[in-house]
Amino acid sequence: xxxxxxxxxxxxxxxSAGMPAxxxxxxxxRIVDDGAEIPAGRGTTDADGRISHLLNGxxxxxxxxxxxxxxxxxxxxxxxSLDVHIDDAARSYHVPLLLSPFSMTTxxxx
Numbered sequence: 078x079x080x081x082x083x084x085x086x087x088x089x090x091x092x093s094a095g096m097p098a099x100x101x102x103x104x105x106x107r108i109v110d111d112g113a114e115i116p117a118g119r120g121t122t123d124a125d126g127r128i129s130h131l132l133n134g135x136x137x138x139x140x141x142x143x144x145x146x147x148x149x150x151x152x153x154x155x156x157x158s159l160d161v162h163i164d165d166a167a168r169s170y171h172v173p174l175l176l177s178p179f180s181m182t183t184x185x186x187x
Contacts (some may be wrong), residue, residue: 085102085136085169086129087172088173089173089176091176092177096139097124102120103128103143105132105143106141107137108141108160118131132152136166136169136170140160140163143159145157145158147176148158153178171186173185
């Protein structure tokens with residue numbers, strides 16, 4: 078069986094409720110040399126708060142931006158953007174986001 082194509086995935090958790098954050102819209106963009114953002118994928122978190130394959134097309138080394146639309150959830154944040162650098166395009170990257178009304182944190186998952 079062929080190995081799955083490398084991708085970028087995410088998982089959003091509502092830390093204050095201890096539950097997955099369903100229905101969060103996420104956009105992925107590739108940041109090019111002049112700083113412009115080229116659309117690279119989009120999705121909406123499922124019932125488990127996940128988007129398992131966010132990238133449209135092939136993963137290449139470089140800079141990417143994940144933008145999460147959080148508004149309407151009763152907290153301080155409307156939109157959160159995370160810029161990440163991909164140096165090894167032969168592996169997948171998982172970028173979880175943990176939310177509460179007045180704080181957030183993220184990390185490079187496995």
